[in-house]
Amino acid sequence: MRGSKTTLRTPRLFTHIYGWLMLLPAAVLLVAFTHYPATATFIDSFFSTPRGRRGAAFVGLDNYQAMVEDPVFWRALENNFVYAASVIPLTIALSLLMALAINGRIAGRSFLRLSFFTPTVLPMIAVANIWLFFYSPGYGLLDQALGLFGFSSTNWLGNQHTALACLIAVAVWKDAGFFMIFYLAALQQLSPQLAEAAAIEGAGRWYFFRRITFPLLMPTTLFVLVNAIINSFRLIDHIVVMTQGGPDNTTALLLFYIYEVGFKFWDTAYAATLTVVLLLLLAALALGQFLFFDRRIHYQ
Amino acid sequence: MSGPQRTRTAIPALETAGAWLLALVWILPIAYGLWAAIHPSAYSAHFGLNAPLTVENFVKAWNAAPFARYFLNTFLLVTMILVVQLVLCTLAAFAFARLSFVGREIAFILVLLQLMIMPDVLIVANYRTMTALGIVDTIPAIGLPYMASAFGIFLLRQTFKSVPRELDEAARVEGASPLTVLLKVYVPLAKPVYIAYGLVSVSYHWNNFLWPLIVTNSVSTRPLTVGLQIFASSDQGIDWSVISAATLMTSAPLLIAFLLFQRQFVQSFMRAGIR
Numbered sequence: 001m002r003g004s005k006t007t008l009r010t011p012r013l014f015t016h017i018y019g020w021l022m023l024l025p026a027a028v029l030l031v032a033f034t035h036y037p038a039t040a041t042f043i044d045s046f047f048s049t050p051r052g053r054r055g056a057a058f059v060g061l062d063n064y065q066a067m068v069e070d071p072v073f074w075r076a077l078e079n080n081f082v083y084a085a086s087v088i089p090l091t092i093a094l095s096l097l098m099a100l101a102i103n104g105r106i107a108g109r110s111f112l113r114l115s116f117f118t119p120t121v122l123p124m125i126a127v128a129n130i131w132l133f134f135y136s137p138g139y140g141l142l143d144q145a146l147g148l149f150g151f152s153s154t155n156w157l158g159n160q161h162t163a164l165a166c167l168i169a170v171a172v173w174k175d176a177g178f179f180m181i182f183y184l185a186a187l188q189q190l191s192p193q194l195a196e197a198a199a200i201e202g203a204g205r206w207y208f209f210r211r212i213t214f215p216l217l218m219p220t221t222l223f224v225l226v227n228a229i230i231n232s233f234r235l236i237d238h239i240v241v242m243t244q245g246g247p248d249n250t251t252a253l254l255l256f257y258i259y260e261v262g263f264k265f266w267d268t269a270y271a272a273t274l275t276v277v278l279l280l281l282l283a284a285l286a287l288g289q290f291l292f293f294d295r296r297i298h299y300q
Numbered sequence: 301m302s303g304p305q306r307t308r309t310a311i312p313a314l315e316t317a318g319a320w321l322l323a324l325v326w327i328l329p330i331a332y333g334l335w336a337a338i339h340p341s342a343y344s345a346h347f348g349l350n351a352p353l354t355v356e357n358f359v360k361a362w363n364a365a366p367f368a369r370y371f372l373n374t375f376l377l378v379t380m381i382l383v384v385q386l387v388l389c390t391l392a393a394f395a396f397a398r399l400s401f402v403g404r405e406i407a408f409i410l411v412l413l414q415l416m417i418m419p420d421v422l423i424v425a426n427y428r429t430m431t432a433l434g435i436v437d438t439i440p441a442i443g444l445p446y447m448a449s450a451f452g453i454f455l456l457r458q459t460f461k462s463v464p465r466e467l468d469e470a471a472r473v474e475g476a477s478p479l480t481v482l483l484k485v486y487v488p489l490a491k492p493v494y495i496a497y498g499l500v501s502v503s504y505h506w507n508n509f510l511w512p513l514i515v516t517n518s519v520s521t522r523p524l525t526v527g528l529q530i531f532a533s534s535d536q537g538i539d540w541s542v543i544s545a546a547t548l549m550t551s552a553p554l555l556i557a558f559l560l561f562q563r564q565f566v567q568s569f570m571r572a573g574i575r
Contacts, residue, residue, distance in 0.1 A: 130330070286416040
């Protein structure tokens with residue numbers, strides 16, 4: 001409707017051409033590196049991997065059949081769900097706590113903010129190396145600290161029961177400060193009159209948080225939630241550095257397995273099949289956001 | 301951040317202590333890396349006030365791998381990506397915000413799709429495209445999938461939509477083309493958003509690892525992250541002091557930039573209206 005005003009003055013065709021010309025450079029790159037590869041991945045999953053002079057042959061659902069029978073795939077999928085289900089709530093809860101602390105009157109606020117946010121700006125690959133040292137059996141800081149309490153040395157990253165938890169800790173540590181920024185921004189937009197009114201009514205702090213602050217922060221929580229979910233399927237740098245998916249695939253996440261299949265075993269057709277699963281998960285998330293979340297909050 | 305414009309709720313002592321404990325835990329790994337980097341290897345896991353300071357670890361790391369070249373590669377990479385992103389996203393965002401052209405709504409949805417399906421997960425297909433284009437192991441190949449950024453387009457479109465229409469009507473009445481209006485009216489008004497987006501983009505691509513790892517295989521193209529990983533996982537032995545020094549060295553420019561721009565970064569985000 002708003003456009004009708006413009007079109008009264010400028011010829012209609014001119015606006016169409018101008019619009020598309022301005023969009024064109026971005027559109028070409030988006031199609032070439034997002035839409036085309038997503039489509040190609042889907043198609044490739046129905047073909048075999050070309051080897052040497054033998055080209056790709058149509059194999060129907062064979063790749064999917066192999067995937068369903070592949071225990072490593074199920075392992076990676078399960079790992080990824082455990083990982084996401086741990087990282088996401090922990091990160092969100094901590095980032096909210098951090099924001100609430102920094103938003104209040106507190107001694108040493110700049111130090112707190114610096115400390116919480118610094119992990120976010122450092123490359124994951126760099127901090128993962130420090131964490132590797134932190135976890136190293138015997139002389140790593142974690143073992144040294146526990147040694148003071150009489151615990152014996154543990155191979156944290158080499159143990160099937162602890163390796164994934166170690167990676168979860170790194171992921172939470174890395175992202176909490178980033179999401180804190182969004183909560184902080186939202187908290188500073190809340191009207192101070194709310195707190196004053198609540199104080200007059202004699203509402204306790206916890207009651208005020210539960211009934212006023214938290215519901216008002218809901219749009220931020222949803223935004224953070226979506227980003228946290230995406231990150232838990234997208235970021236595997238720390239796995240490459242710290243465990244390489246081991247021991248015994250207990251820390252292989254879906255994208256790490258795709259990377260392994262595609263660029264270590266060079267089985268591109270199977271990697272494409274696994275990617276389809278990842279794309280479907282992300283598409284389900286997009287659809288869920290579209291259907292259930294208030295679109296106006298983020299997209300208008 | 302402690303402006304007089306708003307009153308802050310006082311945090312009780314016990315919770316303050318809790319926040320401090322959390323902050324100490326949060327800074328611990330970085331402090332630990334710093335300790336190892338500035339002390340001789342013998343002290344990397346032993347703590348004491350009498351440990352001698354040294355820059356030896358940094359010198360060793362710098363000489364053991366072509367970090368100067370990696371720095372240059374990363375610098376070229378983030379600059380190239382940011383420049384192209386700013387141009388492409390500005391043009392597309394303006395078209396979406398202010399021009400009514402046929403197919404605008406559907407095109408916008410197709411752009412937003414990239415917020416969910418990022419290039420990071422399309423590594424297999426994109427690698428094949430780069431092979432077909434004959435540009436595997438070049439710096440542009442690392443950047444290309446990220447140059448049309450849905451996040452940038454979305455952010456700038458929001459900003460452009462908030463510009464009062466009277467401003468651009470006035471310019472148009474005087475016969476200015478949409479491109480002139482964009483450059484003279486919209487771009488200057490969006491400066492804080494450009495700064496915020498620039499900071500986010502630079503830090504993202506400075507830190508990016510998986511795709512550069514896949515698409516590069518020589519010293520002349522590898523960015524710092526990949527170079528660091530190859531350095532840390534090769535036969536350096538497990539000299540944690542040297543690895544820590546290399547780690548801090550590669551993060552330093554970003555960390556310093558962040559410390560300088562900290563306030564601006566946080567405030568830009570808030571002004572950009574990312575909720």
